[in-house]
Amino acid sequence: MAKVECPVCGQINEFENIKAGAYTETKRDTDFCPRGVIWTNPEFQNMNPLLYFMATCPSCFYTHEFSQSLKEWKKDRFFATHQLNLIQERHKQEAKQEGSVINRLGEALDPEGHPFESAVIKLLLGIYEEKLTGEYNALDVGRYYLRIAWLYRENWEEKDSARKVNRINLSSLEKSLKQLRSHFQDYVEEISDILTSVEACFPAQMGIAEIDQKKDQLKIRYLRGLNKIKEDISSLRVSLDELTDICAEKQNLSLDSEPENIKTAEELIPGKSLYIGKNHLTFANFLSSLKEVWPEIPLNEYEAMKLALKYYKQSYQDAEDISQENQRIQAAYLIAELSRRVGDYQEAESYFGEVKRIGQAFIQRNQDDVNKIALAEKIVALAKKQGKLNMVEAEAQV
Numbered sequence: 001m002a003k004v005e006c007p008v009c010g011q012i013n014e015f016e017n018i019k020a021g022a023y024t025e026t027k028r029d030t031d032f033c034p035r036g037v038i039w040t041n042p043e044f045q046n047m048n049p050l051l052y053f054m055a056t057c058p059s060c061f062y063t064h065e066f067s068q069s070l071k072e073w074k075k076d077r078f079f080a081t082h083q084l085n086l087i088q089e090r091h092k093q094e095a096k097q098e099g100s101v102i103n104r105l106g107e108a109l110d111p112e113g114h115p116f117e118s119a120v121i122k123l124l125l126g127i128y129e130e131k132l133t134g135e136y137n138a139l140d141v142g143r144y145y146l147r148i149a150w151l152y153r154e155n156w157e158e159k160d161s162a163r164k165v166n167r168i169n170l171s172s173l174e175k176s177l178k179q180l181r182s183h184f185q186d187y188v189e190e191i192s193d194i195l196t197s198v199e200a201c202f203p204a205q206m207g208i209a210e211i212d213q214k215k216d217q218l219k220i221r222y223l224r225g226l227n228k229i230k231e232d233i234s235s236l237r238v239s240l241d242e243l244t245d246i247c248a249e250k251q252n253l254s255l256d257s258e259p260e261n262i263k264t265a266e267e268l269i270p271g272k273s274l275y276i277g278k279n280h281l282t283f284a285n286f287l288s289s290l291k292e293v294w295p296e297i298p299l300n301e302y303e304a305m306k307l308a309l310k311y312y313k314q315s316y317q318d319a320e321d322i323s324q325e326n327q328r329i330q331a332a333y334l335i336a337e338l339s340r341r342v343g344d345y346q347e348a349e350s351y352f353g354e355v356k357r358i359g360q361a362f363i364q365r366n367q368d369d370v371n372k373i374a375l376a377e378k379i380v381a382l383a384k385k386q387g388k389l390n391m392v393e394a395e396a397q398v
Helices: 077-096 101-107 115-132 138-201 209-256 283-291 301-318 325-341 345-365 370-397
Strands: 002-005 012-015 023-028 034-039 054-056 063-065
Touching (some): 054 115, 063 115, 077 101, 077 115, 101 115, 101 283, 138 301, 301 325, 325 370
Antiparallel strands (some): 002 012, 023 034, 054 063
């Protein structure tokens, strides 16, 4: 844990300090989304590291990337002289407003009960805080939106996996019910055969009255037993029909709940954790209500990627927030890959070409420094691979 004083309200807060080596990644997606995270501490295994990417003051909800600059903000003279007063003024002004975005997001935080939702909310708070003064770092905003896209992707895949298991279970249930119906029909036919046999065993006969009377009594007892069985069968038929109807209803519900194109955040979030007690049934409903006030709230991975793309391009074109060449190569690659992922193949082709152009030039200039060009070589190689994939996908759309 690390203690940090909030720059806005002054409260001393403790935040989980994720140290280097706390977890490993088995691989990464082509937009650098971490995959297969394995924590050294098993207690964290179900946690996404992005839950700790931002630090939010529980008192005033001021949020900032949990980096060294936040931990040592008091030592930063430029920050204290030129930025702190404006940040405090704008944040406090926003927080005083009833139903403000900051308060509504902050009040909805529940890291233990809803880690996915809280990770998204903290990133949104960080973005809102970054843009609150009007002097924001476009590269950082792009980075934060990209991480929201990653969260949506992981959450969707976990839910999709659960849906696949549910479909398998549903299929198994349907198969069992079909077998039960088949056995039931065989059972009904056997009872019918028994009734025929009873009639054959106890025919109406003329003869000694005492014997006939005893036979009639046996027949009545036999038929009474069979009637009881028939009643049980009738009850079983009704129950079996109800089970079949329930199974069909469950199947329709499962199909209706699976979006075909847009993957939204549909995790439940308790109403009591929402600002001013608004009764939102789902996380998507909650974010949709905030989107009316702040349009740049993404409701799914696609929207988050589009917003990340917007700010990465702004940063790349303005060239104010990107100082290192390696960083510029990486930004150009992400613009290309995100363009491909959202279906803008022409823009993707242009930026994949840009990556190869500036990357190869950088590698050529620094060919004697293996460590310096290592990252650039990897990104250029990835750009070539994804560029080919982009061409295939573009041709498939024609």
